[in-house]
Amino acid sequence: MAATTEDQVERVRELVAAIPPGRVSTYGDIAAAAGLSSPRTVGWIMRTDSSDLPWHRVVPASGRPAAHLARRQLERLAAENVPIRDGRVDLGAARHRY
Numbered sequence: 753m754a755a756t757t758e759d760q761v762e763r764v765r766e767l768v769a770a771i772p773p774g775r776v777s778t779y780g781d782i783a784a785a786a787g788l789s790s791p792r793t794v795g796w797i798m799r800t801d802s803s804d805l806p807w808h809r810v811v812p813a814s815g816r817p818a819a820h821l822a823r824r825q826l827e828r829l830a831a832e833n834v835p836i837r838d839g840r841v842d843l844g845a846a847r848h849r850y
Contacts, residue, residue, distance in 0.1 A: 756793060756796070756797065760786060760787075760788060760793075760797075761797050761801060763786040763787075764782060764786050764788075764793075764794055764797045764798075765797075765801065765802070765805060767782050767785050767786060767850065768782065768798070768802065768805045768806065768807070768809070768810060769805055769806070770848075770850075771806060771809040771810070771848045772848065773806075773832045774832045774833050774834055774846070775809065775834070775846055775847070775848035776809045776810065776811050776829065776834060776841050776843070776846050776847060776848060777809060777810055777811075777847065777848045777850075778791070778810070778811055778812065778813045778843070778847070779791035779792075779794040779795055779798075779810060779811075779812060779813070780794075780813050781847070781848075781850065782794045782810065784850075785850040791813075794810070798810060808824070808825045808828040808829055809829070809848075811825075811841050811843075813843075814840065815840040815841040815842065815843045816839060816840045816841075817839075817841075822839065826839065829841060834846045
């Protein structure tokens with residue numbers, strides 16, 4: 753992975769913090785808005801520096817959370833009235849646009 757600057761980390765954090773309750777964003781949406789070359793960079797930042805952010809509002813492009821997070825993430829999203837069908841977030845209805 754390419755080196756990530758402090759400014760890029762802060763931009764990702766700002767974008768995640770801006771996702772309102774009841775909405776979600778994908779790793780790719782955030783990467784594009786932050787000017788990053790890969791959604792994987794957003795994932796790395798989220799893994800290392802997101803404990804104080806609404807991490808549960810960031811999902812893969814498939815809308816299906818990672819298996820190790822799925823139960824907890826879907827419960828949090830459901831509590832915010834995010835539409836979920838068969839374990840997958842309805843991105844057409846819930847996607848936050850930047």
